[in-house]
Amino acid sequence: MNAKPVESTAAEINRLHGEAVRFAADSRTALTSALQCAWRAGQLLIAEKKRVRRAMGGGGWMLWLERNFDGHCRTAARYMRLAAAVSDPEFLHGLSIRQAYLRLGIATEPKSRAETVRVEMLPAYIRLANRLLRVLRDEARRARRAGRPVTLRRDLADLYEQLRQLFEPANNRPGSRSIQPCAPPPPTSVSAA
Numbered sequence: 001m002n003a004k005p006v007e008s009t010a011a012e013i014n015r016l017h018g019e020a021v022r023f024a025a026d027s028r029t030a031l032t033s034a035l036q037c038a039w040r041a042g043q044l045l046i047a048e049k050k051r052v053r054r055a056m057g058g059g060g061w062m063l064w065l066e067r068n069f070d071g072h073c074r075t076a077a078r079y080m081r082l083a084a085a086v087s088d089p090e091f092l093h094g095l096s097i098r099q100a101y102l103r104l105g106i107a108t109e110p111k112s113r114a115e116t117v118r119v120e121m122l123p124a125y126i127r128l129a130n131r132l133l134r135v136l137r138d139e140a141r142r143a144r145r146a147g148r149p150v151t152l153r154r155d156l157a158d159l160y161e162q163l164r165q166l167f168e169p170a171n172n173r174p175g176s177r178s179i180q181p182c183a184p185p186p187p188t189s190v191s192a193a
Contacts, residue, residue, distance in 0.1 A: 039083050040089075042083025042084070045079055046080050046084065049080070082100065085104045125163075
């Protein structure tokens, strides 16, 4: 029997094992470094967001991100959530950024389309009702901030009443559970727009 091929095969196996151990150590170091960089970026983004909001108001933050951040705004939001959730990145030592997000409950995009959960679009009348409520709340909020009495646009108030009549009977049926009653913002006065 020839001992030479066995020795060379054993040597090759040991060489490959040594490389696997070295690459695994490098991988753990890279994971830790990536997580620390994301955490630190999140800290800096949080501080910068406060500064930008003081200087430019709430709308200035997205503009600042578009102009100054090379990543996506969702990536920035995840970095900030990571920094806010963990005081020391060593707590997540050895995890990838994605694993850290999952452990902390930070939403991420699926790695592939196969992992994507299909969400059905809400019916048009619910989307319309949500837009209506958003407009009514925004108008009431702006009026309160300006110190004016809360006034609702007459056309929106009428539409709201019609929608409420549709939604409330559905809530009063036995076994209904999906539609919840809601009240309009408290009108102090109503003016025609």
